[in-house]
Amino acid sequence: MNLEDTHLDVLLKAQKAQGITDRDLVKLAEITVPDLNNLRAGRREPTAIEKIARVLSLRPEAIIDLANGTWHAPAAALPPHVLQFTTPFADMTVNHYLVWDPKTLLAAAFDTGTNADPLFAALERHKLTLAKILLTHAHGDHILELDRIVERTKAVPFAPEAEPLAGCKPVKDNQRFKIGGLNITAHTVPGHSPGGTVYEIMGLENPLAVVGDVLFSGSIGGIRSRYRPALESIRAGVLTLKPETILLPGHGPITTVAHELAHNPFFP
Numbered sequence: 001m002n003l004e005d006t007h008l009d010v011l012l013k014a015q016k017a018q019g020i021t022d023r024d025l026v027k028l029a030e031i032t033v034p035d036l037n038n039l040r041a042g043r044r045e046p047t048a049i050e051k052i053a054r055v056l057s058l059r060p061e062a063i064i065d066l067a068n069g070t071w072h073a074p075a076a077a078l079p080p081h082v083l084q085f086t087t088p089f090a091d092m093t094v095n096h097y098l099v100w101d102p103k104t105l106l107a108a109a110f111d112t113g114t115n116a117d118p119l120f121a122a123l124e125r126h127k128l129t130l131a132k133i134l135l136t137h138a139h140g141d142h143i144l145e146l147d148r149i150v151e152r153t154k155a156v157p158f159a160p161e162a163e164p165l166a167g168c169k170p171v172k173d174n175q176r177f178k179i180g181g182l183n184i185t186a187h188t189v190p191g192h193s194p195g196g197t198v199y200e201i202m203g204l205e206n207p208l209a210v211v212g213d214v215l216f217s218g219s220i221g222g223i224r225s226r227y228r229p230a231l232e233s234i235r236a237g238v239l240t241l242k243p244e245t246i247l248l249p250g251h252g253p254i255t256t257v258a259h260e261l262a263h264n265p266f267f268p
Ligand SMILES: [Fe+2]
Pocket: 137, 139, 192, 193, 213, 221
């Protein structure tokens, strides 16, 4: 699976979130307007990238790796009893997940994607009972199939307290859920959305965290609130989890805490 964001996406996200105009960027980075235009047109401009990355407080070598196609997601594999589904949404795709306890066959779904049919098939194939639907945030691509899943499985849906949805119970920061032998802790990480929630899952052979659009492999979801506090909340809510924690993002490939700490351009 391709990374969610290119080097240009990352640069634009960081620029936009910090409210920096192109005019200011050129001035602060001490580059020329043609330098910026060449970069935006897809030319490799390592010197300009390095200068812009420094102005935007990004990790320059990570952006250059993204530009050169030498940035790789870690070779993390989905552990047993975890499934990732990727469904289309406009010109992109969105991930949702199913995680279950192998002893009780009780399962939790994380987000819904845009087509729940593969989820229904997996529930049947593995003879699972879907106990809960835990939503990371309320953006349309993550909740599109909620009604259909609830109707068919009777699972109890939960949405972040700050992003209430009809029929869903609220999820608070640090709220815990038990699903058979799985222990799940919710961490509220505002920034991309007001109640963005990370679900830390213990009880399988690897610690896991479903992170929605809080963090992507090699990027983050676009920040729609104050930038610095949002980055700090991502650091506190995701990057302080155990380094071996496998991160399951709402877009793009899976990753690990250790890998993002070492390579994510937003956390130099
Ligand atoms: Fe989102």
